[in-house]
Amino acid sequence: MNLGSIHFRLTLYHGSLVAVTLVIFALASYLSFRRHLISTLEAQCASQTNQIAQSLLVGLPASGIAYVQDEIQEHYAPEANNLFIRILSSKGTTLYESGNPRDHSFTPPQLGFLPTLDKPKADLDPREHKLIFIRPYPLSNGDSYQIQIAASLLPVEGSLDGLWKVGMLLLPLALSASVLGGFFLSKRSLERIREVVATARRINSSNLQERLIENQTGDEIQDLTRTLNQMFERLEASFTLMTRFTADASHELRTPLTVIRGNLELLLHQGKALPHKPSSEVSEILSQTLEETERLSQIVGQLMELAQLDSGEVKLEREVFNLTELVAGAVDQLQLLADDKQIQLHTELASPIAFKGDRYRVKQVLLNLIDNSIKYCPAGSQVCIRLFSNSRAAVLEVSDNGPGLETDSLRHVFDRFYRVEKARSRELGGSGLGLAICKSICEAHDGRIEVESRPGEGSTFRVLLPLKDPAPASRLCGISTLPAH
Amino acid sequence: MRILVIEDDQRVASFIRRGLAAEKFLVDVAADGSGGVELALSKDYNLIILDLMLPGLTGQEVLDSVRKSNRTIPVLVLTARGAVRDKVELFERGCDDYLTKPFAFAELQARVKALLRRGNVESRNLLQVADLCVDFNKRVVTRSGKKIELTLKEFALLEYLLRNADQVLSRSMIIDHVWDQSFDTFTNVVDVYIRYLRNKIDQGFEPKLIHTVRGVGYVLSEEGAP
Numbered sequence: 001m002n003l004g005s006i007h008f009r010l011t012l013y014h015g016s017l018v019a020v021t022l023v024i025f026a027l028a029s030y031l032s033f034r035r036h037l038i039s040t041l042e043a044q045c046a047s048q049t050n051q052i053a054q055s056l057l058v059g060l061p062a063s064g065i066a067y068v069q070d071e072i073q074e075h076y077a078p079e080a081n082n083l084f085i086r087i088l089s090s091k092g093t094t095l096y097e098s099g100n101p102r103d104h105s106f107t108p109p110q111l112g113f114l115p116t117l118d119k120p121k122a123d124l125d126p127r128e129h130k131l132i133f134i135r136p137y138p139l140s141n142g143d144s145y146q147i148q149i150a151a152s153l154l155p156v157e158g159s160l161d162g163l164w165k166v167g168m169l170l171l172p173l174a175l176s177a178s179v180l181g182g183f184f185l186s187k188r189s190l191e192r193i194r195e196v197v198a199t200a201r202r203i204n205s206s207n208l209q210e211r212l213i214e215n216q217t218g219d220e221i222q223d224l225t226r227t228l229n230q231m232f233e234r235l236e237a238s239f240t241l242m243t244r245f246t247a248d249a250s251h252e253l254r255t256p257l258t259v260i261r262g263n264l265e266l267l268l269h270q271g272k273a274l275p276h277k278p279s280s281e282v283s284e285i286l287s288q289t290l291e292e293t294e295r296l297s298q299i300v301g302q303l304m305e306l307a308q309l310d311s312g313e314v315k316l317e318r319e320v321f322n323l324t325e326l327v328a329g330a331v332d333q334l335q336l337l338a339d340d341k342q343i344q345l346h347t348e349l350a351s352p353i354a355f356k357g358d359r360y361r362v363k364q365v366l367l368n369l370i371d372n373s374i375k376y377c378p379a380g381s382q383v384c385i386r387l388f389s390n391s392r393a394a395v396l397e398v399s400d401n402g403p404g405l406e407t408d409s410l411r412h413v414f415d416r417f418y419r420v421e422k423a424r425s426r427e428l429g430g431s432g433l434g435l436a437i438c439k440s441i442c443e444a445h446d447g448r449i450e451v452e453s454r455p456g457e458g459s460t461f462r463v464l465l466p467l468k469d470p471a472p473a474s475r476l477c478g479i480s481t482l483p484a485h
Numbered sequence: 486m487r488i489l490v491i492e493d494d495q496r497v498a499s500f501i502r503r504g505l506a507a508e509k510f511l512v513d514v515a516a517d518g519s520g521g522v523e524l525a526l527s528k529d530y531n532l533i534i535l536d537l538m539l540p541g542l543t544g545q546e547v548l549d550s551v552r553k554s555n556r557t558i559p560v561l562v563l564t565a566r567g568a569v570r571d572k573v574e575l576f577e578r579g580c581d582d583y584l585t586k587p588f589a590f591a592e593l594q595a596r597v598k599a600l601l602r603r604g605n606v607e608s609r610n611l612l613q614v615a616d617l618c619v620d621f622n623k624r625v626v627t628r629s630g631k632k633i634e635l636t637l638k639e640f641a642l643l644e645y646l647l648r649n650a651d652q653v654l655s656r657s658m659i660i661d662h663v664w665d666q667s668f669d670t671f672t673n674v675v676d677v678y679i680r681y682l683r684n685k686i687d688q689g690f691e692p693k694l695i696h697t698v699r700g701v702g703y704v705l706s707e708e709g710a711p
Contacts, residue, residue, distance in 0.1 A: 255496070261590070265700070270507050333664065340677050
């Protein structure tokens, strides 16, 4: 799963939000339940101390201590109920003190008479698992008593423990259920965006007239589709304009170029027969101009070729031929150029590959790539030409151990008139259009061309040509099913 | 020798006429297709140079009508396109050679001469220029009596230059003849082969025989570049 995708992020945000909400909710429930249990226990202690005071201590002067002790024992049975009761008087005597609670859940508090205490107070002692409640009770005869009750916190803790366990079990369950739900929900709504993206990706320079299918759903995705379609519309318009311009311009340039060239030649070659023979300086200038005119003619010719490839005006001559043989032939043709620069050409060619396409143009790509390597590599370099195939595509690689390309150049190397080293490549006679033509030819064959290179480590140009001749409708899918590199 | 030029662009037609006239050809110019057909049928021309893009009748229609009445006259077509498919189609429709605009005049001249010489091409098996002798049967090359070893391609190149001695040959003409397939963007292959050939047959000998014609191509000649 792509960690940067909206789908992943939506699921992540959704999951985190649910997790935080659940934890806050669980904590709040736990705390309020605990508070409720403790205050219930407090209220119980308060009422018991109140009963002892109101019903027993009030009549102490008349009934005597023994009676009070008996009554408490009888009514409250503190040991059996896991309570501890103690009654102290202000004179320092202990009127009553129960034994240890039967379940030994806590040790009775060792608390004396608190002289400053004037109203009931509760003390929570979680470490000792007990609650201590003290109620002061002054009699009308001036005597003052304090009733202490300690109660065990074990029942409270038991209940809370149960709640904790339920929470620990339910929380992850609820969380995963919600994340899973969110995952599928967002997947469903993003599915349509993915469809739009896939269709949009298939549209390239050779099928710019295609459009996305606009579903009348009235939602954001329809909006997106319509916007994309409008963009394609504008792209197509400007692309057509550009292609037509290039074609028209190069066409219009041909005739004047022919005239210039022809007249220059006449001047140069027939001028020698004139009574005033042109000086050698004039001849030199004329020759130079003629050479530049020839180069200009070449550029115009290549521009024309590019425009024709772009507009699809020129149909490829598709025939089945042996690609391996073609590669071997191309290498053979350029062997001399390589020898001339002391560059070694190595070939690793697969067994015969039958390919359907334009033999002349595929060879043009090959010659161009190998020629480039020979041109730009220093003497003594190695150029390796590799041809192999998998089930879907024929792969042709031309790699060298020459100077390589900067990352910046890599992006533009297939652009028209792009030159890596401007002065040098012009000196070598390049027009700056060779690789652009290669790219157009590869694309016209539903294939592609790519380059890998690092400065100082040589370059590899790779041509991928799909082997099956796909039907026009599915021809675009042919591109996307090529192996990724 | 009488040549008919059917070309609507006056400037192009004018330099072709001047250039060919300087080579002692008689040149007539027709500015559109129907005029061209009229002239072609009324006079006895040795060769027709035909622009494919014409007002009125298209070059293709002109070619068809000319071929109907005269099946043998050589027709050299000028075209704006150089695609291989166009080339094949042109030959199928009855043109004998073609040139893509913009072309070098020297190339036009060489092709015109080649078309006019067709049928009586230099076919002797033994040719000599200065002290360079080539025996095509035995594939033996000597200069000043010294035997020179050539590779197959070098020999083919020399044969082409020699059989067209004193004719300027453009790089693309050389490629068309010496290599099986045209790959015109790589004309420096020709330059390299020429250099190799020069090293073998010209180095250390006088006079030099292979000359560079700048902006156009090469010529093998005893006299030097034209």
